[in-house]
Each structure stands twice: as structure tokens, then as C-alpha cells.
Amino acid sequence: KQESPRTARDDSKDLAMCRILLAELESHQDAGPFLTPVNPKSVPGYRKIIKKPMDFSTIRDKLTNSQYLNLETFIIDVNLVFDNCEKFNEDNSVIGRAGHTMRRFFQRRWTELLRQN
Numbered sequence: 001k002q003e004s005p006r007t008a009r010d011d012s013k014d015l016a017m018c019r020i021l022l023a024e025l026e027s028h029q030d031a032g033p034f035l036t037p038v039n040p041k042s043v044p045g046y047r048k049i050i051k052k053p054m055d056f057s058t059i060r061d062k063l064t065n066s067q068y069l070n071l072e073t074f075i076i077d078v079n080l081v082f083d084n085c086e087k088f089n090e091d092n093s094v095i096g097r098a099g100h101t102m103r104r105f106f107q108r109r110w111t112e113l114l115r116q117n
């Protein structure tokens with residue numbers, strides 16, 4: 001769409017988009033390690049290494065309680081899940097690979113949905 005850059009983008013569909021994106025992340029076959037908060041008791045070192053834990057169930061709670069101001073703050077939390085995963089896990093590990101796969105999937109889907117908007 002050819003518009004002057006001064007026009008703000010239409011954000012009226014952003015909440016619906018966050019709901020769609022989160023549902024697709026939660027139902028992805030590689031979502032397992034990210035569905036619930038990492039239990040620091042069962043994962044040695046996690047609490048020390050990861051300063052800002054995040055997972056899809058926490059994002060779901062925040063979305064349900066209107067804690068995301070906009071699409072950007074939602075995307076920041078989703079990327080935090082994948083950044084934490086990359087920091088804690090070897091790339092060549094089951095969870096490390098799942099994180100890379102999920103990040104690529106998320107990146108593609110939100111750019112696709114934003115273009116549709």
C-alpha cells in the first residue's frame with residue numbers, strides 16, 4: 001500500500017493477531033519445551049543463567065489479562081522464550097533445535113499476518 005510514512009499503521013487487528021500467533025505456537029509439534037515455565041528445581045543452573053524466564057503459558061496468562069500494550073510487547077516476550085532457549089541450550093540439542101525451529105516459524109507467521117493486515 002502506498003501511504004505517506006506519517007500515517008500510523010492500523011493496529012485494530014493486533015490483539016486478534018496475537019491470539020492467532022499464540023495458538024499456533026502452542027499447537028506446534030516442537031512447542032513442548034516451551035509450553036510451561038522451566039522448573040528450576042529439575043533443570044540445574046537455569047535460575048542462575050536465565051534472568052528473565054518466559055514460556056507460552058505465561059504469555060497466555062498475560063494476553064488473557066490484557067497485559068500486552070501492543071503487538072510489539074507481545075513479540076518481545078515471544079522472542080524472550082527463544083533467546084533464553086538459545087542461551088541455555090546447545091544448538092545441536094533436542095531443545096536447542098526446537099527453539100530455532102519455533103523462532104523461524106514465529107518470525108515467518110507474524111510477518112505473513114502483518115502483510116495480510
Ligand SMILES: Cn1cc(C(=O)NCCCNC(=O)c2ccc(F)cc2)ccc1=O
Pocket residue numbers: 031032033034035038039043084085088089095
Ligand atoms: C526451554 N527449556 C525447557 C527445559 C525443560 O526441561 N522443560 C521441561 C520438560 C520439557 N517438556 C517437554 O519437552 C514436553 C512437554 C510437553 C509435551 F507434550 C512434549 C514435550 C529445559 C531447558 C530449556 O531451555
